[in-house]
Amino acid sequence: xxxxxxxxxxxxxxxxxxxxxxxAVRIVLVVAYAVISMxxxxxxxxxxxxxxxDVLAIPPKVAFEPTLEGIVSLLTKxxxxxxxQEDQYRNRPDLGLFDRIMIERGQVITGPSQYTQRLLNSVxxxxxxxxxxxxxxxxxxxxxxxxxxxxxxxxxxxxxxxRMLPAVVVTIPIFLMYQQLRLYDTHLGLILLYxxxxxxxxxxxxxGFIDEIPKEYEEAAxxxxxxxxxxxxxxxxxxAVTGIAATFVFCFIFAWNxxxxxxxxxxxxxxxxxxxxxxxxxxxxxxxxxIAAGTLGFLIPVIIxxxxxxxxxxxxxxxxxxxx
Amino acid sequence: xxxxxxxxxxxxxxxxxxxxxLDLTIKDGEFVALLGPSGCGKTTTxxxxxxxxxxxxxxxxxxxxxxxxxxxxxxDVAMVFQFFALxxxxxxxxxxAFPLQAEGETKSNIEQRVREVAAMLRVEPLLKLRPGSLSxxxxxxxxLARALVxxxxxxxxxxxxxxxxxxxxxxxxxxxxxxxxxQKGTTVYVTHDQIEAMAMAxxxxxxxxxxxxxxxxxxxxxxxxRNLFVARFIGSPxxxxxxxxxxxxxxxxxxDNRYKLPxxxxxxxxxxxxxxxxxxxxxxxxxxxxxxxxxxGTVISAGLLGSFTMLAIDLGDGQSIIEARVSRxxxxxxxxxxxxxxxxxxxxxxxxxxxRAIQPA
Amino acid sequence: MELSQSHTTRPRRRHLSDAxxxxxxxxxxxxLLVLMNIFPLFYxxxxxxxxxxxIKPNNPPxxxxxxxxQNILRDEETWKYFALTGRYVLLSVALQTLVGFGLAMLxxxxxxxxGLITTIILIPIMMSPVVIGLFWKLIYNxxxxxxxxxxxxxxxxxxxxxLGTASRALWAVIIVDVWMWxxxxxxxxxxxxxxxxxxxxxxxxxxxxNSWFQFRRITLPQVAPLLLIAVLFRTIEAFKTFxxxxxxxxxxxxxxxxxxxxxxxxxxxxxxxxxxxSAYAYIVLVIIIAISNLYVRQLNRARGE
Numbered sequence: 001x002x003x004x005x006x007x008x009x010x011x012x013x014x015x016x017x018x019x020x021x022x023x024a025v026r027i028v029l030v031v032a033y034a035v036i037s038m039x040x041x042x043x044x045x046x047x048x049x050x051x052x053x054d055v056l057a058i059p060p061k062v063a064f065e066p067t068l069e070g071i072v073s074l075l076t077k078x079x080x081x082x083x084x085q086e087d088q089y090r091n092r093p094d095l096g097l098f099d100r101i102m103i104e105r106g107q108v109i110t111g112p113s114q115y116t117q118r119l120l121n122s123v124x125x126x127x128x129x130x131x132x133x134x135x136x137x138x139x140x141x142x143x144x145x146x147x148x149x150x151x152x153x154x155x156x157x158x159x160x161x162x163r164m165l166p167a168v169v170v171t172i173p174i175f176l177m178y179q180q181l182r183l184y185d186t187h188l189g190l191i192l193l194y195x196x197x198x199x200x201x202x203x204x205x206x207x208g209f210i211d212e213i214p215k216e217y218e219e220a221a222x223x224x225x226x227x228x229x230x231x232x233x234x235x236x237x238x239x240a241v242t243g244i245a246a247t248f249v250f251c252f253i254f255a256w257n258x259x260x261x262x263x264x265x266x267x268x269x270x271x272x273x274x275x276x277x278x279x280x281x282x283x284x285x286x287x288x289x290x291i292a293a294g295t296l297g298f299l300i301p302v303i304i305x306x307x308x309x310x311x312x313x314x315x316x317x318x319x320x321x322x323x324x
Numbered sequence: 325x326x327x328x329x330x331x332x333x334x335x336x337x338x339x340x341x342x343x344x345x346l347d348l349t350i351k352d353g354e355f356v357a358l359l360g361p362s363g364c365g366k367t368t369t370x371x372x373x374x375x376x377x378x379x380x381x382x383x384x385x386x387x388x389x390x391x392x393x394x395x396x397x398x399x400d401v402a403m404v405f406q407f408f409a410l411x412x413x414x415x416x417x418x419x420x421a422f423p424l425q426a427e428g429e430t431k432s433n434i435e436q437r438v439r440e441v442a443a444m445l446r447v448e449p450l451l452k453l454r455p456g457s458l459s460x461x462x463x464x465x466x467x468l469a470r471a472l473v474x475x476x477x478x479x480x481x482x483x484x485x486x487x488x489x490x491x492x493x494x495x496x497x498x499x500x501x502x503x504x505x506x507q508k509g510t511t512v513y514v515t516h517d518q519i520e521a522m523a524m525a526x527x528x529x530x531x532x533x534x535x536x537x538x539x540x541x542x543x544x545x546x547x548x549x550r551n552l553f554v555a556r557f558i559g560s561p562x563x564x565x566x567x568x569x570x571x572x573x574x575x576x577x578x579x580d581n582r583y584k585l586p587x588x589x590x591x592x593x594x595x596x597x598x599x600x601x602x603x604x605x606x607x608x609x610x611x612x613x614x615x616x617x618x619x620x621g622t623v624i625s626a627g628l629l630g631s632f633t634m635l636a637i638d639l640g641d642g643q644s645i646i647e648a649r650v651s652r653x654x655x656x657x658x659x660x661x662x663x664x665x666x667x668x669x670x671x672x673x674x675x676x677x678x679x680r681a682i683q684p685a
Numbered sequence: 686m687e688l689s690q691s692h693t694t695r696p697r698r699r700h701l702s703d704a705x706x707x708x709x710x711x712x713x714x715x716x717l718l719v720l721m722n723i724f725p726l727f728y729x730x731x732x733x734x735x736x737x738x739x740i741k742p743n744n745p746p747x748x749x750x751x752x753x754x755q756n757i758l759r760d761e762e763t764w765k766y767f768a769l770t771g772r773y774v775l776l777s778v779a780l781q782t783l784v785g786f787g788l789a790m791l792x793x794x795x796x797x798x799x800g801l802i803t804t805i806i807l808i809p810i811m812m813s814p815v816v817i818g819l820f821w822k823l824i825y826n827x828x829x830x831x832x833x834x835x836x837x838x839x840x841x842x843x844x845x846x847x848l849g850t851a852s853r854a855l856w857a858v859i860i861v862d863v864w865m866w867x868x869x870x871x872x873x874x875x876x877x878x879x880x881x882x883x884x885x886x887x888x889x890x891x892x893x894x895n896s897w898f899q900f901r902r903i904t905l906p907q908v909a910p911l912l913l914i915a916v917l918f919r920t921i922e923a924f925k926t927f928x929x930x931x932x933x934x935x936x937x938x939x940x941x942x943x944x945x946x947x948x949x950x951x952x953x954x955x956x957x958x959x960x961x962x963s964a965y966a967y968i969v970l971v972i973i974i975a976i977s978n979l980y981v982r983q984l985n986r987a988r989g990e
Contacts (some may be wrong), residue, residue: 012375030791058830139710164977166925169966196721227700257813259928282988397893410886426894
């Protein structure tokens with residue numbers, strides 16, 4: 001169309017009073033939904049910083065005195081200070097912040113909690129498996145994008161369909177396999193599995209990104225004497241960086257959040273954070289603030305990432321098949 | 325069919341004028357082209373007539389009714405868009421039937437009307453197909469059929485040939501013109517292609533940067549452009565324009581060329597301030613190569629374009645280059661020095677500063 | 686004639702050919718997938734025809750033919766859980782679709798902060814379902830959860846115990862599922878809606894079509910393909926629901942939220958009826974493959990347009 005300075009088309013039937021009113025109603029509705037849908041999250045985030053009685057208060061306390069109690073009790077193992085010895089502990093010279101907080105509650109820190117270790121496992125497993133699945137994925141995606149691989153359509157369908165399998169179907173035999181290979185309850189076992197499941201996703205997503213890089217760049221490089229491999233490294237990869245980054249993040253989130261496999265294929269040593277969380281409810285004297293803090297560790301990165309990736313979200317949830 | 329009247333119609337975005345206050349009367353059955361380069365306001369004007377754009381001022385009168393505040397659906401216009409705007413999920417038949425269905429017409433009426441219009445536009449074999457499987461020319465014909473099916477008060481066309489492949493453009497052009505002659509519908513046609521406007525319109529409204537430059541018949545805008553813009557824009561190529569200085573009884577042109585203006589200009593030129601300068605204009609076909617001509621120059625290029633040869637002649641200063649259409653038998657090549665004259669009654673004179681045409685006495 | 690000497694000083698390196706690169710790039714992926722997916726799949730198939738329990742390794746798998754399948758399909762309990770899951774899928778997907786589509790229609794409006802609101806609404810779909818299940822457990826708690834409070838029950842324990850009552854528990858899960866996944870449907874519908882060019886509506890309004898007519902004949906047909914993709918995908922995922930239920934109810938109270946995936950987990954990892962649960966898993970698999978097939982076909986159709 002002509003290079004008009006028109007930003008919004010101002011159609012005659014859209015500027016009347018009735019049109020403006022219905023527009024206002026629509027905006028109000030959708031903002032209301034956004035607010036309401038955030039209430040659970042908001043409540044959880046604040047619960048992580050509340051003291052125990054505050055968490056349980058009804059009507060819910062909107063204004064409260066923040067404390068790190070929940071977070072500390074999540075991350076540390078404690079034992080109760082024998083009555084009468086509080087002062088002894090309070091006056092020790094080497095008290096850190098966490099120590100002080102707990103001593104106020106009559107407990108002394110004896111070491112990192114099981115959860116901390118689980119969190120670490122999550123980082124290791126999610127991190128390594130994501131790196132692997134993105135690395136292998138970008139190679140396969142490139143090959144599928146640029147070459148007429150025999151049976152390409154079938155291969156791609158096959159790769160996509162592996163993602164459709166319910167976790168439980170695959171777990172039983174893998175459980176048995178792992179028992180035989182002694183991969184049960186190991187980091188390697190989970191890493192292998194996560195890499196595989198993320199692969200199908202990452203191949204499709206990356207193929208979508210690579211498809212959009214014009215072939216002309218590589219062709220120019222090839223004409224200039226570069227080998228295909230060099231063209232791939234020097235021309236395609238740099239241009240695919242944003243796609244790779246987005247894929248990396250999506251895969252990481254999936255691996256980080258993964259629950260079912262972690263539950264079934266690990267127990268003590270390699271267990272990641274998600275399966276641990278429900279079991280924290282088992283013991284008496286439920287530390288709700290601790291649980292809230294645990295979930296916080298999962299929410300905050302996700303919220304940040306959702307903002308960062310909002311332009312890629314459509315591609316992410318449809319495996320790169322569709323773009324805005 | 326109906327009259328369209330635009331009274332002081334304008335469109336503003338904050339401080340910027342997309343369309344300056346415009347007055348225009350289009351008679352019943354007339355074919356008027358809104359012509360100009362991108363961003364000149366022609367499309368905005370058309371959309372204001374359609375109701376797709378609000379006016380910042382002025383009134384639009386359609387068939388005697390003030391429609392300025394009315395919705396598009398209340399105005400009884402039909403529109404043909406550059407990108408066809410056919411509903412992609414409907415077949416040709418359903419596309420054409422759409423307006424009548426929206427109005428709640430009976431099925432048998434719709435059937436009949438669709439058949440009539442499809443025959444008129446020769447799209448009967450396409451009725452079961454979807455727009456996706458049609459060529460651009462066919463798609464536009466379906467769009468035309470859809471516009472015709474309602475028998476509206478007027479037709480608005482927004483660069484309808486713009487998205488067509490080159491081979492379709494000419495044939496569609498004559499088809500639209502033919503349709504117009506048949507249906508005698510009031511038509512407002514937006515285009516940036518002056519050949520289209522010249523070929524099809526009864527009158528042309530030349531616009532630039534939101535302002536109307538000239539309203540006239542094709543002959544008028546071609547032979548008597550009102551300003552330098554129209555002179556340049558109309559014609560392929562546009563009018564040759566050479567800047568010079570009025571020196572009493574002749575115009576001094578680059579590199580010692582002197583052109584003696586015919587008598588009727590002398591009187592009019594006295595009114596022009598000397599410092600403004602004069603620009604003379606003449607069309608390529610009004611250049612006469614003559615060994616005794618008053619003007620001289622060097623040929624830069626000579627191209628045989630089939631029925632004639634086009635020369636580019638440098639008047640000497642490297643900047644004033646004119647184009648001349650000469651007989652194809654003429655043996656002239658680059659580097660030749662030539663002398664030429666201009667057809668006296670076809671010469672036009674403009675004020676270089678105000679860019680307006682100077683009228684002879 | 687002498688050839689240029691410029692390259693002869695460098696030793697010529699053998700570069701990988703295109704065919705080699707294809708193989709090299711794709712093979713690791715395929716191998717991994719086959720090892721971790723195909724092989725287990727077949728192993729699982731084999732197991733489904735056996736009587737075997739992984740905690741009794743001394744009793745090797747005993748071939749029993751179709752007996753596992755028969756047992757499962759004849760068991761009333763199985764059908765009860767299938768029906769339950771079916772009900773859950775139907776209700777949840779229907780609600781998600783309505784809410785999601787509605788939100789998309791609302792978000793078409795151009796206003797300041799539209800992008801921000803959209804992103805806020807999208808947050809739930811990126812979260813871990815089990816974590817969400819957990820904190821909704823808090824929220825549903827009748828003693829100190831805010832769900833009842835927001836519904837108007839001002840004092841603790843005055844409102845219904847959502848997760849504790851068999852009749853309400855499924856609905857509690859459905860609500861959370863809809864909260865989590867409506868944004869997904871919204872995202873797809875929104876992108877479909879945005880892809881409808883303005884000039885179609887302009888042409889329609891010139892053609893005197895009123896809003897309802899335009900919605901019915903232009904908006905809906907154009908969004909339908911994407912909406913279908915969303916519905917199919919969510920249906921597949923809803924059948925597989927595991928994480929959310931485990932975090933929220935663990936299948937209870939009683940077995941009022943015992944969805945297929947949960948039931949399957951119990952059979953395999955609590956009762957350790959390995960052979961039988963493999964058969965069970967396969968039956969579920971077949972259903973899911975059928976729907977997935979439709980899904981992938983619809984996906985390809987939408988991409989081709």
